[in-house]
Amino acid sequence: MSQDSIPVAVVGVGHLGRHHARLYASMPGVTLVGIVDQDAERAAAMASEYGCEVIPQVEDLPGRVRAVSVAVPTAYHRAVAEPLLRAGCDVLVEKPIATTLDEADAMVQAAADNDRILMVGHTERFNPAVLAMARAVERPRFFEVHRLAAFTARSTDIDVVLDLMIHDLDLMLALDGTDPVEVDAVGVAALTDKVDIANARIRFASGCVANLTSSRISADPIRRVRVFQARTYMSCDTVQRTVERFQLLPREGAAPEIRHDQLPVDEGEPLGNELSAFIDAVRSREMPRIDGRQGRKVLDLAFRVNAAIEAHPARQ
Numbered sequence: 573m574s575q576d577s578i579p580v581a582v583v584g585v586g587h588l589g590r591h592h593a594r595l596y597a598s599m600p601g602v603t604l605v606g607i608v609d610q611d612a613e614r615a616a617a618m619a620s621e622y623g624c625e626v627i628p629q630v631e632d633l634p635g636r637v638r639a640v641s642v643a644v645p646t647a648y649h650r651a652v653a654e655p656l657l658r659a660g661c662d663v664l665v666e667k668p669i670a671t672t673l674d675e676a677d678a679m680v681q682a683a684a685d686n687d688r689i690l691m692v693g694h695t696e697r698f699n700p701a702v703l704a705m706a707r708a709v710e711r712p713r714f715f716e717v718h719r720l721a722a723f724t725a726r727s728t729d730i731d732v733v734l735d736l737m738i739h740d741l742d743l744m745l746a747l748d749g750t751d752p753v754e755v756d757a758v759g760v761a762a763l764t765d766k767v768d769i770a771n772a773r774i775r776f777a778s779g780c781v782a783n784l785t786s787s788r789i790s791a792d793p794i795r796r797v798r799v800f801q802a803r804t805y806m807s808c809d810t811v812q813r814t815v816e817r818f819q820l821l822p823r824e825g826a827a828p829e830i831r832h833d834q835l836p837v838d839e840g841e842p843l844g845n846e847l848s849a850f851i852d853a854v855r856s857r858e859m860p861r862i863d864g865r866q867g868r869k870v871l872d873l874a875f876r877v878n879a880a881i882e883a884h885p886a887r888q
Contacts, residue, residue, distance in 0.1 A: 589643030597622035634659035657682040662689035669867035680864040692867030698845035701813040715782040720790035731766040737786035750777040757880035
C-alpha cells in the first residue's frame, strides 16, 4: 500500500458488491483491504480472487480503511452505513439509499455530524451515453423513458419502482433541475407480491413532463431515454450506449433543415466511473454529485410514485 493509496473495503459481495471488489482491486490509487459478507464461502472466494482479506465484521473496518462500499440488501443499509460514518469512514451505499426517509435522514445526519462523504450508487448517472446526452440537454420539455428487464429472483424484496425506476427518477431530477410538483402513476404485481411493472407521469416546476415505464417482467431488455426540447429530439440507448440527435436548423430563404447525428460517447464502465468519482470525493473532500441528500430526494420521489400507484389500484 503506497502512502497515497486509499484503503477500501466492500460490505456485501453478492450480485453488485462483487463488481465493486473487482473494480477496486484494479483501480490505481486504491487498495482493496478486505471483504465483509455473511456468506463465508463467498467471501473467501472473492478475497482469494482479488488478493485481499476476509474481515469478519463491519465493526472491524474503522481504523483499517478510509472508504467502504455498502452493497448489502436495502433493508440493512442504515444498520451498516450509519455506524461506519460515525466511526470516521466515507461510505458509498448502493441505491436506494434506505427503506424509509427516516433511515435516510439518519444516514445523512451521521455523515454531516462527522464530516464524512456519503454517496449513493445511482450508477446510470455515470453511464457514458447518459453523460453524452446530459451535455446536450437544454431546457427539456418532455421525457419518455423505458426501462424493461427480464425477470430474476434478485431484488424481489423491493418493488420495481425502488428496484429499476429509481434510476430514471434520479436522471429526471438531475436533467430537469427543478422539483416535481405533480405525480400520477399506475402499477401491477404480476410475478411477485410487489409491483412488477409501473408507469409514472411526473410534472416538474419548470413545466417539463416525464413519462416513465419500468418493468422487470419483459422478454427483452430495453433502457432508453428520449428527450424533447426546442428544435431538438434525442434518443439515448443506455444498453448500447448510443445517443441519436435530430435538430431542426433554420435556413435563411429556405425550408428548415433536419440534421441527424450521433453524439460522441466516451468509453468506460458505468460502475467503474461511479467508483472513481467516489474515490475522487474521498481524496478531495468535495461532495459527490449524488450525495446522501440527493439520494434522499430520489427516494422521496419514488415513494410519491408508489403512493400514486396505491391511490389507483389495478383491477383485480
